[in-house]
Amino acid sequence: MEPLLVTGIGSLPHRDPVAATAFVSRFAPKLPFWPQLPQASPAEAMVAQAARDVAPWSDAVACGLSAFERGMKRGMFRDAVAVKGQLVGPLTLAIAEARGRFDAAALEETTARVTMLAREQIRRLKALHASVVVFLDEPALGTLPDATPAREREAAWSAVAAALAAIREAGARAGIHCCAAPPLAAVEALAPDVFSFDATEHLDAVLADARVARWLSDADRVLAFGLVPPLRKPDVDELFRRAVRIPPSWLRQAWITPSCGIASGSIAAAEQVFDAALALASRLRGALTPGAGS
Numbered sequence: 497m498e499p500l501l502v503t504g505i506g507s508l509p510h511r512d513p514v515a516a517t518a519f520v521s522r523f524a525p526k527l528p529f530w531p532q533l534p535q536a537s538p539a540e541a542m543v544a545q546a547a548r549d550v551a552p553w554s555d556a557v558a559c560g561l562s563a564f565e566r567g568m569k570r571g572m573f574r575d576a577v578a579v580k581g582q583l584v585g586p587l588t589l590a591i592a593e594a595r596g597r598f599d600a601a602a603l604e605e606t607t608a609r610v611t612m613l614a615r616e617q618i619r620r621l622k623a624l625h626a627s628v629v630v631f632l633d634e635p636a637l638g639t640l641p642d643a644t645p646a647r648e649r650e651a652a653w654s655a656v657a658a659a660l661a662a663i664r665e666a667g668a669r670a671g672i673h674c675c676a677a678p679p680l681a682a683v684e685a686l687a688p689d690v691f692s693f694d695a696t697e698h699l700d701a702v703l704a705d706a707r708v709a710r711w712l713s714d715a716d717r718v719l720a721f722g723l724v725p726p727l728r729k730p731d732v733d734e735l736f737r738r739a740v741r742i743p744p745s746w747l748r749q750a751w752i753t754p755s756c757g758i759a760s761g762s763i764a765a766a767e768q769v770f771d772a773a774l775a776l777a778s779r780l781r782g783a784l785t786p787g788a789g790s
Contacts, residue, residue, distance in 0.1 A: 497577055497627075497718070499748045499784070500777040502770070503527040505673055505692065505722070506582040506633070507759035509766050511536040513563035519763075520564070521572045523770035527629075527751065528573050529580040530621075531560035534759050542584040542633050543592045546609060552616045561620065568624040578627035581617045582673065585634035586610040586655040592636075598644075600651045607655040611662040618666040628668040631692060632659055638676030657686050664689075671720070675756035680707045687711065692720035694755045699723075699738065712749055719746060722755035723776065727765065730772035736779050744784055752777045 503524045508531045510516035516531035534540045539550070539557045550557050567573065584592075586607040594602055614630060621628045634656060640649060656672070663670035671690030672683070678693045684707040691711070693702060699721070702708050711717060723739055724730050742750065754769045 498526075499750055500781050501527040501577070501751045502773045502777050503580050503720070503751055503753055504529045504531075504758070504770075505675075505753055505756060506530075506542075506631070507532045507534055507540075508560075509535055509759050509761055509763050513559040515763075516560050517563045517567040517572065519766070519770075521567060523767075523774065525573060525575045526577050527580055528564070528576050529582065530558075530564035532558065532582070532759070533560050542582075543589060546584050546589050546606075546613055548609065552613055553620065561617075565620065565624060573625075576625060578629050578669075579621050579625045580629045580631070581621050581668075582631040582633055583610065583613055583617060585632035585637070585672070586659050587652050588634050588636040590655075598648055598652075600648065603651055603655050607658050610659050614659060614663050615666045618663065618668045622667055629671055629690060630663050630668045631671040631673040631690065632656065632663075633673050635674055635676045637672065637682055638674040638679045640679070653682055653685060656682070660686060660688055671718075673720075675722070678702055680705050683707065684711050687714075687717075689716065690718040690720055690751075692751075692753060693722060695721040695723045695738075696725050696755045699741075703741065703743075712746060715749065718749050718751055720751040720753050722753045724752070724754045724769050724773045726754050726757040726769055727761050729765075729768050732772050732775045732779070735772065735776050739776060739780055740783060747780055747784055750780075752780070 508516050520528045532540050545557045553561050590603040590606040660670040669689040672688045673692035675694050678698050683691050752773050758766050
């Protein structure tokens, strides 16, 4: 897959799923994502979408998915090299439903539930495009305290590993998105196909960590840099000055995204953010000239 594609984490500030799908076709034409619309309904929040008592990916909890399907079938995404989906990860879901507590028994149940949801989402996305990428949204993976007992940490990582395996078995590339501090030990151990993180806050830590370089030694892996802040007008020159510190070899395995929080703003602000992401990606592609480092 070509480098420096632009995509979204998932959520947008729209209330109208048709308008949200048109937004995706405009700003992420090569790696489109189905839009989650939490401003349209609280049921569209990532934890609510995975609740036990809701039908998987129905319009009641994911109206953007069916709108995205209709848009794909009408030819809105002819330039797509893949399509992207997303859902809450099993660890984050378990902790959210337990009101912040870690419960290994609950984790077993949420892993099974997330696995079922991932398979159903991939089935629908594979009907639209041969190449599918699905992110597990796992902020809890980056917030496990250092003092977490080894048994609990192992259970947490095993749950995420099982969900990643289910995504791959269903025929998609498996990613992790974490808007908290990047869990770099987990990234190396779990070896997702894509790792997405908030580069507005954590770029320096990721660039300095040898575990990331080891993980990226597999040329098929992708690091998705959330370089564009969501709630202020981005300065593309400033973003470029930060981004050119990324090694060229990493940029060849990079995607560009907004960082988390875009759904809480306005549609106009979201347009500015994605405009900046596209401009930044274009400038970075221009910087990847032959012989520009290793």
